[in-house]
Amino acid sequence: xxxxxxxxxxxxxxxxxxDISITVSDDNKKILQVRNACAIGAEKFNHTKEPGRIxxxxxxxxxxSYREGTYDEAIEFTARMLVKSRKTLMYGWANTxxxxxxxxxxxxEKVGGIVDNCATVCHxxxxxxxxxxxxxxxxxGEIKNRADRVIFWGCNPxxxxxxxxxxxxxxxxxxxxxxxxxxxIIYCVDCxxxxxxxxxxxxxxxxxxxxxELLNAFxxxxxxxxxxxxxxxxxxxxxxxxxxxxxxxxxxxxxxxMGLTHTLGRNHNIDIAISFTRDMNEFTKFNIIAMRGHWNxxxxxxxxxxxxxxxxxxxxxxxxxxxxxxxxxxxxDLLTRNEVEATFYIATDPGAHFPIDAMISSSKKPSVTVDxxxxxxxxxxxxxxxxxxxxxxxxxxxxxxxxxPIETRKVVEPPEGMLTDEQLLTxxxxxxxxxxxxxxxQWPTAKAPHEAGKVTGGAK
Amino acid sequence: MTKKxxxxxxxxxxxxxxxxxxxxxxxxxxxxxxxxxEMHPDDIRExxxxxxxxxxxxxxxxxxxxxxxxxxxxHYPGLGHIPMGPWANRIVSAYTYSTGEPxxxxxxxxxxxxxxxxxxxxxEVVKDACGLLRKG
Numbered sequence: 120x121x122x123x124x125x126x127x128x129x130x131x132x133x134x135x136x137x138d139i140s141i142t143v144s145d146d147n148k149k150i151l152q153v154r155n156a157c158a159i160g161a162e163k164f165n166h167t168k169e170p171g172r173i174x175x176x177x178x179x180x181x182x183x184s185y186r187e188g189t190y191d192e193a194i195e196f197t198a199r200m201l202v203k204s205r206k207t208l209m210y211g212w213a214n215t216x217x218x219x220x221x222x223x224x225x226x227x228e229k230v231g232g233i234v235d236n237c238a239t240v241c242h243x244x245x246x247x248x249x250x251x252x253x254x255x256x257x258x259x260g261e262i263k264n265r266a267d268r269v270i271f272w273g274c275n276p277x278x279x280x281x282x283x284x285x286x287x288x289x290x291x292x293x294x295x296x297x298x299x300x301x302x303x304i305i306y307c308v309d310c311x312x313x314x315x316x317x318x319x320x321x322x323x324x325x326x327x328x329x330x331x332e333l334l335n336a337f338x339x340x341x342x343x344x345x346x347x348x349x350x351x352x353x354x355x356x357x358x359x360x361x362x363x364x365x366x367x368x369x370x371x372x373x374x375x376x377m378g379l380t381h382t383l384g385r386n387h388n389i390d391i392a393i394s395f396t397r398d399m400n401e402f403t404k405f406n407i408i409a410m411r412g413h414w415n416x417x418x419x420x421x422x423x424x425x426x427x428x429x430x431x432x433x434x435x436x437x438x439x440x441x442x443x444x445x446x447x448x449x450x451x452d453l454l455t456r457n458e459v460e461a462t463f464y465i466a467t468d469p470g471a472h473f474p475i476d477a478m479i480s481s482s483k484k485p486s487v488t489v490d491x492x493x494x495x496x497x498x499x500x501x502x503x504x505x506x507x508x509x510x511x512x513x514x515x516x517x518x519x520x521x522x523x524p525i526e527t528r529k530v531v532e533p534p535e536g537m538l539t540d541e542q543l544l545t546x547x548x549x550x551x552x553x554x555x556x557x558x559x560x561q562w563p564t565a566k567a568p569h570e571a572g573k574v575t576g577g578a579k
Numbered sequence: 580m581t582k583k584x585x586x587x588x589x590x591x592x593x594x595x596x597x598x599x600x601x602x603x604x605x606x607x608x609x610x611x612x613x614x615x616x617e618m619h620p621d622d623i624r625e626x627x628x629x630x631x632x633x634x635x636x637x638x639x640x641x642x643x644x645x646x647x648x649x650x651x652x653x654h655y656p657g658l659g660h661i662p663m664g665p666w667a668n669r670i671v672s673a674y675t676y677s678t679g680e681p682x683x684x685x686x687x688x689x690x691x692x693x694x695x696x697x698x699x700x701x702x703e704v705v706k707d708a709c710g711l712l713r714k715g
Contacts, residue, residue, distance in 0.1 A: 131601070158594060162601035169603070183711070239679045247678060279592040310589070311660075312653035327587055327658065328685040377591065381683040385676065412592075432679060449679025471604060471665045471701065474673035474681045475641060475708045482709040494604045495665050495705040 120145050128527040129160040130214070130510025133411035133520030134259075134280045134287075136160065147532050150511075157281035166492075167511055167531060173493060174534040177503040185503070190538060190546075193504045197463070197487045198550035200501075201230040202558070204461035204485070206436045210450045211467030211489075213237035213413035216515020216527070219540035220422045223465065224435075226548050229555060231436040233459065235450045236419035237412070237467055238431045244380040245409045246420065246430045247445055248389035255396050257372070257406045258521045259286075264293030265404075268368035270306040272392065273330060273378015274410045277314035283410075288374065289318060295369075304364065308333070309378060321361065326352040331384045334391040337362055341398045366402040376410040411520035414510070418518035454480045461485040466509075466540065470495030489543065506540050507533035515541070582627050583691045586618070586659035588638075589684040590667040604701045613664035614698045616690065617650035622657070628692045635693040636661070636670055638686060641708065643669035644696045659688060665704045 127139040141164060142152035149168050153161045176193035177185040201207055209232040212220050227234045238246060262269070269288050276283040284290060292299040307319035310327035325333045329351030336350040340362040346355040365371055373396055379388040392407060399405035411417050420430035427433045429443035432450070446452055450469070453459050454477035462481050470478055471494060481499065488500035497503040507513045512533035518524050533539070538546075599609030616636055623630055626647070634647045636659070643666050650660065661667035663683070670688055673681050699707055706712040 131597070159597040159601055162598045166601050166603065183713075240681060240683075243679045275591065278594040279597065281594060311655065311658060314652055327589065377684070380680060381590075382685045383682070385678045385680055445679045446675060446677030449675065451673050451681055452675055452677075452679060455673045468604065470705050471668070472663060473668060474671040475665075475669050475705070476673040478668075478705060479709050482711065492603055493702075495702050498702045498706065499709065499711070 121151055124528070124530050126528075127530055128510060128517070128525055129156055129163070130414045130508070130517070130527055131157075131160045131163050132280045132414055133417060134283045135414055135517060135519040135525050136282050136286060137525055139164075141530050143531055150531055159281065164511060164530070167508060172491070172534065173503070173505045174537055176505065177497075179501045188502075190504070190543070193487075193502050194543070194546050194550055196502050197504070197547050198554055200461050200485050200487060201226065201232070201463065201547070201551055202554045204459075205231065206459050207232040207461045207463055208235065208450060208453055208459040209233065209463045209465070210235045210239075210469060211237065211465040212419040213416035214466035214509065215415065215540045216509050216513075216517065217415070217418045217422050217524075218515050219509070219544055220419055221426070222541060222544040222548055224422070224426055226544065226551055227435050229548075229551055231438060232463070233432070233434045233436060233448055233453065234423060235432045235448070236423070237416050237472075238420060239449045240451065240472060241377070241412050241416065242380055242409050243431060243445065243449065244385035245375075245389045247386035248393060251386070252390055252393050252397075254393055255400060255406055256408055256521065258523055259288075259408070259519065261370075261406075262372050262408075263287045263291045263296070265295050265370040266372045267296065267303050268306070268365050268371035269303055270308065270365075270371070270373045271315050271319065272308045272373055272375045273380075273382075274374055274376025275309070275313045275315045276374070276410065277318065279376070279412065280410060284315075284318065288372075304368070306361065323353055323357060323361065328382045328384075330379055330382060330388050331391055333358070334388070334395050338391065338395050338398055341366075341395070341402070365399060365405075368403055371399060371403060371405040373405075373407040374410050375407065408521055415517040417520055417522060418516065418524070421518050421522065451477045454478075459484065463487050463489075464496055464500070465489040468494040468496045470497075470499055489540065504543060505537065506543055507537050509540060512537075513539040513541075581691050582625065583689050584622060584625055585687050585689055586622065587657055588636075588659045588661065588670070588686050588688045590661050590663050590671065591684075593662045596662040596664060609664070609701060610698075613662045613701070614645050614666045615648045615661065616645045617652075617654060617660040618647050618690070619654045619656040619658065620649050622659075622690075623647055623649065626690065626692050628694070633693050633696055633698060635691050635696060637689045637691075638670040638672070640672050641669050643704065644693055644698050646698060647690070659690065665701050666698075669704060669708060
């Protein structure tokens with residue numbers, strides 16, 4: 120008889136909804152029904168039962184086609200590639216568990232890799248700004264229970280985080296927000312009208328790429344200083360009016376997204392948004408939260424930060440110290456400058472989401488991709504290793520966009536014989552150890568990477 | 580003579596793109612959601628085409644064939660939007676201004692009608708750029 124698994128965490132976006140209810144078949148192999156999830160989350164769970172899924176590693180043949188291989192073959196190729204390469208880009212990690220990341224980082228330490236996550240093309244600018252000026256932030260629970268002024272700046276949760284508004288930011292009734300939507304004033308700042316702006320009480324249309332000027336004007340208005348007539352296409356009266364209305368709130372929050380991080384100015388846009396938030400705390404309580412995209416990209420930042428001191432683009436190729444320099448150790452820059460000798464992609468798809476010049480460079484290097492599905496990246500790789508889907512076929516820890524850790528759950532069994540990310544990475548790590556041991560036996564005077572000392576955080 | 584217009588390009592998420600990702604990168608849902616350029620009806624008219632006609636979008640990085648559609652979310656004339664994906668990234672510059680972040684939003688692109696050109700699939704469009712696509 121089918122059974123219902125309650126309180127499942129959805130592994131799609133940074134909102135990490137943990138109230139999904141899933142009906143599974145009695146043999147624990149098939150998902151029959153998904154309740155409470157958004158369109159994207161439901162598609163993710165339902166996708167597991169689609170026919171034609173790859174269940175065994177695929178290995179590239181000399182004629183360019185793939186043949187089916189074994190996990191042993193794929194692990195051997197991967198370990199040898201990692202040991203041979205002096206500088207390997209190990210990119211991805213945003214769609215896997217924190218436990219798997221930790222094992223991956225150990226491999227990177229031993230082989231001298233560069234660990235980077237999807238923040239590099241997403242909220243990396245936000246992380247630079249946070250390092251520069253700090254961040255006054257809070258959890259999404261506080262937003263639900265307290266916020267009465269909510270700003271969506273350069274983000275479109277109606278499309279990217281579909282349940283964010285109903286769970287936390289616009290509609291829910293909380294302890295101090297008993298009127299729900301009616302008790303809140305919602306603002307949307309964007310260069311075009313979106314489905315989120317349609318739900319907002321106030322829409323401020325800024326000219327594309329002029330967010331920095333407008334945020335600067337908000338800061339100026341908060342201090343009561345004069346402004347020019349129009350700032351980024353917005354009349355000054357609207358800026359003064361908005362800031363005064365924000366000041367009358369008891370608890371305000373800015374949610375910001377790619378509209379700020381991808382446009383010209385990048386980290387400076389976030390920098391000034393945080394500074395505006397700090398200014399507003401002179402008048403009322405104000406917070407700012409990044410709308411993180413992938414479900415565990417925040418987790419990758421957390422694990423890297425507590426292990427090495429940096430949230431992404433951590434270069435471990437200097438053997439005994441971790442380095443981080445945006446523009447230098449970030450994936451897109453490394454690839455376009457042809458600086459890496461091999462690539463290891465896990466739980467990500469740069470083929471679809473990196474600028475093409477980076478992928479042209481990547482396609483010319485030895486490459487291994489770990490992904491449950493067929494993607495443009497797997498089709499460029501020398502070896503494609505399918506794994507169980509974390510959050511559906513195996514559990515693991517993830518971090519929500521507000522840095523709250525939430526455990527994901529196993530709902531169904533993975534296809535027979537399929538490894539999880541943790542199992543695969545552990546086996547690669549063991550093989551890497553063996554190969555490094557062989558190298559040491561053959562060349563006793565040469566220093567293997569892990570003998571040069573344990574990697575320490577570069578911040579020290 | 581073929582008409583050409585220059586648009587300010589942005590690449591963003593869309594819910595259909597999200598559903599497409601989870602349905603599979605080689606699925607029809609993903610193809611339909613991402614191999615498009617959303618343009619204001621005035622811009623489509625200026626090109627002398629009707630909505631749902633294929634167009635060629637070109638930047639100094641390269642060019643890509645996508646379908647010109649009228650967006651459901653409002654646009655203003657002069658703005659073009661290709662949802663994030665391999666088609667958009669064929670024309671996005673990899674220059675990062677030392678931040679690690681490419682310029683996914685706010686770059687000019689030329690758009691011209693290409694009604695007889697074929698839109699490549701998600702894998703094809705990347706393989707084509709990498710010189711790995713077998714013709715014929």
